[in-house]
Every structure is written in C-alpha cells, then in structure tokens.
Amino acid sequence: MLYHSTRGGREKLTAAAAIKTGIAPDGGLFVPEAVPRTDKSFLEDLLPLGYRQRAVSILELFLADYSRDEITACVDAAYGAAKFDHPAVAPVTPLGGGTHMLELWHGPTSAFKDMALQILPQLLVRALAKTGETAEIVILVATSGDTGKAALEGFRDVERTRIVVFFPHEGVSEMQRLQMVTQEGGNVSVVAVRGNFDDTQSGVKRIFGDRSAGEQLAARGFKLSSANSINWGRLLPQIVYYFSAYADLLNAGAIFAGQPVNFVVPTGNFGNILAGYYAKLMGLPVNRLVCAANANNVLTDFLRTGIYDRRRSFHKTISPSMDILISSNLERLLYHVTGGDSAQVAAWMGQLNADGAYRVEGTPLAAIQDTFWSDWAGDRDTTAEIKAVYDRHRYLIDPHTAVASRVLKAYRAATGDEVPAVVVSTASPFKFNDNVLAALAGPDALTGKSTFAAARELSRLTDNPMPASLAGLEHKNVRHTAVCDPGEMKTMVEKALTKK
Ligand SMILES: *Cc1c(COP(=O)(O)O)cnc(C)c1O
DSSP: OOEEETTOOOOOBOHHHHHHHOSOTTSOOEEESSOOOOOHHHHHHHTTSOHHHHHHHHHHHHOTTSOHHHHHHHHHHHHSTTTOSSTTSSOEEEEETTEEEEEOOOSTTSBTHHHHHTTHHHHHHHHHHHTTOOSEEEEEEEOSSHHHHHHHHHHTTOTTEEEEEEEETTSSOHHHHHHHHTOOOTTEEEEEESSOHHHHHHHHHHHHHOHHHHHHHHHTTEEEEEOSTTSHHHHHHHHHHHHHHHHHHHHTTSSOTTOOEEEEEEOSSSHHHHHHHHHHHTTOOEEEEEEEEOSOOHHHHHHHHSEEEOOSOOOOOSSGGGOOSOOTTHHHHHHHHTTSOHHHHHHHHHHHHHHSEEEOOHHHHHHHHHHEEEEEOOHHHHHHHHHHHHHHHOOOOOHHHHHHHHHHHHHHHHHOOOSOEEEEEOBOGGGGHHHHHHHHHOGGGGTTOOHHHHHHHHHHHHTOOOOHHHHGGGGOOOOOOOEEOGGGHHHHHHHHHHOO
16 A cells, blocks of 8 residues: 555655655645455454454554554554553443444543554654664644644654654643643653744744755754644544444444444544545445534535635634644545546645635535535534533533534534434543533633632532543643744754753
C-alpha cells in the first residue's frame, strides 16, 4: 500500500515515508492509493478482540511496510493500561433511545487527541529507522489547547525526538495551561506566546517556511516535523474506533450484523469525521456521518450548499477545540468524492488560498450530501444540552460532546431517521469543568472558586470522579515559564534545542 498527494504529485511513498514527511511537497495531503475493503468476516473476527487487537487488524491493512510485530508494539505502547484509564480504551455507553456515547477521552490528557497522538510517535520512530533518517526530529506545535498537551504526552522521552509547543499566553483554559506548563520529560519545551492562536500558528508556519532556519537546524542534525492532524499517522489510528464501536454495539446486541448506524461527530479540522468516512469506504455499515459544528459553522454551510467560504468572523466559543475556519482534512474528502481528480482538488485549494472560498457542485456535492449531514449549535443551546442530558440520563458530557448531542436531536427532527446513533464524545467534562458546572448549577456556582474547587464541586454534585491526571495538576510544579513575543519564536526553538 503506497501513498500519494491529493494534489497530483506523482511520487508514491511508503506509509513510513508519508508519516515522516507529514505534508506532501506540493502542499497536498497524503492519501492511500486504494482504500482497502473489508467484508463481513473481517468484522466478525473483530468481535471477540480487545481494542488493541482490533487496532492491529485495521492498521496492518494500511501499513504494508510495518511488520505485524512492529504494529503490535506500537499499539501496546500507545493504548496500554499505563496510558488509558479504561480497560476498553474507547468504551461505548448506551444512553437509551438508540443513542450511544463513544468515549474517546480515557487517555492521559482527557481528550480524543490521545487516540492518535499516543501512537503517532511510535509509528514515527519506526518510520525514521525504515527510511534511514539520521536526523533528530523536532516536532513544532502551535496549539489552542488540546493538541499541545496530547502531543507533549505522546512524544515525551521518545528517542530521537524533541518537541516544542507554543500556546497563546492568555488563550487557553486554566486546566489546559496547567497541563502544559507542568509537563515532564527530558525532550520537551513549552513556551507561551504574547498573542492569540493565529499569531502563534503563524509564527510556527513562519519557522517551517524559513529555509535558512531549516538549513541551520540540519547542520546541527535536526529536522523539523509536525504532529498536526494533516499527518496520515494521526488520521489512520482514528479509523479504528469506528470499527471498534460497531463491534461493541454488535456484541451488546444493540444492533444486528450489517445494520447501518449513524455517527455524530463534533468537528473542527474534519479529522475525526473523515476517519469515519474512511471506515465507511472500507465497508463498515455507516448510514450517515453527522457533522456537528459550533458557531464557527463554515462546515455546516459547506455541507449544505457546496460553498466553502472562510471569509467570516471568528467566534470564541465554549467548545474551543472546534473554533476553526480552515478545516484542512476536507481536502482528502474532496479527493475521494471526485474519484481522485487531483487537478480539481488543487484548483479548489488554490481558490481557498487566493480568495478565501470555493464551490463544489454536481456529482461530487451529491456524493458528499449522500453521506454527510450537518447542523450547528451555539453556546446557549450547548449549555442547555449539557443540563438536559444530565437531568435525563445522569450522564455528564463536555461542551464539544454537547454540540454533537444537540445536533443529533436536530438531525432526527429534520429527517425522521431513527437508525441507531453513536455520538462521538471527544473530551472529559472535567477538562472544561467551569462551563460544565455553570451549565448544571448556574454561573453563580463558579463565584469565588478556583478551577480545582469548581472541578471538585462538579465531581461532588454529579458523583463522577475527576480523571486522576487532571486532579494531580493542582500539586504539580510549574516547569515551563518561558514567554515570548511572536517575533521571538525562532530564537525560542534554538534555545530549546541547545538545552540538555
Ligand atoms: C480536536 C477536537 C475536536 C475536533 O476534532 P477534528 O478532528 O479537528 O474535527 C473536537 N472536540 C475536541 C475535544 C477536540 O479536542
């Protein structure tokens, strides 16, 4: 199985080379040259297996240049009991009424980014060996909150890698900030940037685009790389939990073999939901993929009209990990629904770059709308949904998951489609404890409380344990105090690479 660019670069790469390279030289994203098809017996074989074995069965379909032993070693390092606090790794909890919650937040940082960022470093280290790479890899990350911490945990003390994470000084939640500035590990650096997320992200992009910086680093034996969700090594592991959830529903007797299900996915960069699309292409009985957005509803508009237009104002919401106006992974969907028309994909992406918008029509749009449906929820509805789900089911959800839960109701009301639905739950409610507590007990419940006091109150009120990794932050030492201006980020990278 080889990989090539969505934009038509002819070169075909092995999986290891695609994972090491991250983004294709022509600016496109790597896609598999053919999506493997699975049949009924493949699914049946998954039923008695645990999450890790299911992962091996799926990953090996795509990682032809990795041995089964190597894949098993990657999977065991990523999803073992030392990392995930639930034996099922990604358990499915029934809520009744044909609704099921797929919990993707049992990993070390309590958000779904762990599902990919725990295994990406494992795949990458082996990719370095396979491709004869001699440089030490430097992962640069700009984060609005969840990715930075998940990448730090994934790469900490991984041989032949360093990681430098930049976050906007006053742009992340207190829990997210503490998660990052207390990070342990000999190869990690964390820097706050005086600016917003855009300034931070632009700064990282500038370093990637700076040829002389790249050459200086190369002379010192370093090579820059990215843990961003455009890397195939981040997308691939996410396919696994769609299959695993389906297998769990079958085992529980909630569905019959072959019965289609809907997945409802809180979406930002279109990575998570795209993995569901790959699962469908592979033959998993998926009926609809429901794309749930927040007030940054560029994807809802696109999926309804075919017009992608990012020329709109940016909203800061209570589901910040979905506050995004350029959903990079959409490019892979466009590639597949055009039957691999890379010239067309390149033209659309060129228009997005130049004008901020493009339009998809005709057969590709029909193919998209055949599978995808979308709506969005604002902060007020999201808050009400957290309370409604808790009051009705005694089940606590975070704001991102609440967006999806709310949109599922809208979907059922609009279509009458009562096919069993899986809501993809992407973060622990304790990671966004302030907003969740306010949703349940009113905003006054926060008055005079530290974020930990609010979390304890949430735990007491709902009789839900706070994840140990978040509770432990209260007494951890701050290890990273660096703050810089956007113009100083390159210097901070040089400094980070000199220490140790
Ligand atoms: C990243 C993230 C999302 C969005 O996922 P995409 O793959 O970017 O669409 C949703 N919820 C949470 C909690 C996240 O961290």
